[in-house]
Amino acid sequence: MPNRKDDLHQGADKVVVPGSSPIMVTKAFLPPRAEYDRWLDKVYASHHLTNNGPIHKELEETLRARFNVAYLRLMANGTLALQLAIRALGVKGKVITTPFSYVATTSALLWEGCEPVFVDIDPRTCCIDPTLIEAAITPEVTAILATHVYGIPCDVEAIDVIAKRHGLKVIYDAAHAFDVQYKSKSILAWGDASTLSFHATKLFHTVEGGAVVVHNEQHDKDLCLLRSFGHIGDEHFSLGTNAKMSEVHAAMGMAVLPHVDAIIVERRRLGEVYDRAFTGLGISLVAPAQHTHWNHAYYPVLLASGEGRIGMHERLASHGIYTRRYFYPSLNKLPYVREGTSLPVSEGVADRVLSLPFYSGMTEEVQHRVINAVKGVVIGDRHGA
């Protein structure tokens, strides 16, 4: 199966199951039309469609206050957020990073001319294993780029100690970590920078969009220049690109935002229904450790083997239920990445993981179709079907 995010919205025409509509792995949340229209009316009234418009400013300020961070800049998407964070922090050379993430985590490093040094993951959290980081540090390593996978926090305290000891910058790919708290503080408070994705499939979205959080005024100023061609008016200061978010996208963000708390509560409830239904089936569930206020961004399960994962994926698909290998491949296996040592934990998880259908608005009837199909596969396998 091709590893493309577009797959989230594809496949509906692959299998025809009489009497039941296909169940996709996710479904983008849309706020009530009248609420979005009220924000669009403001865009029409201002004629300010992009370039740091009033809704863009309001969304930035609202998110800064929500996360209690001093500096947050909106970006056109989460990939440019990563690229600009790498550049604003002056990260160069080799960067220690996780092999278990979406491809953008690695491609952003390569795009910025850095060399990824992959360190294996902790099987309990699927995030980078801090106990393996120090052995990978060489004089050319300048930074650590780690992902809060599925919104589950990395071991930020251990990473902080290592980074300080070796003078390394830390960037967190927090694409999945909207509203996640660790020890009652936003997870975005950790590291030198965190990046967010507001893609349509994310828990909070602006259709396409993203943001960078930093904790230093100079980095914040640099991000503003980088995202807007490197100039202010007619004065040119640095090389830049176009990573601006439009007013129409920011308007979607303002319309989605009031619903986010309820979305997280709903996802927690849906997650608990799955958890209860899968108890005793021998499927491993992925969940955060202590002290975390999680956002229930995804519902990944780990099958006992790669064959088990293939069987589950195919048989659910035959019922019109579409799961996704999120993430696959382990990024050290990308065809354009230099061959390194093998990373057994990440490669093993990438082989066995499936994200089940999980989204706001998922009905009881739909969730029960998924549960029954999953149980049918596991019980069928036990009886050698």
Ligand SMILES: Cc1ncc(COP(=O)(O)O)c(C=O)c1O
């Ligand atoms: C972990 C991670 N990082 C980065 C990205 C890239 O974000 P975007 O699609 O907004 O460019 C994604 C998107 O799926 C992601 O899941």
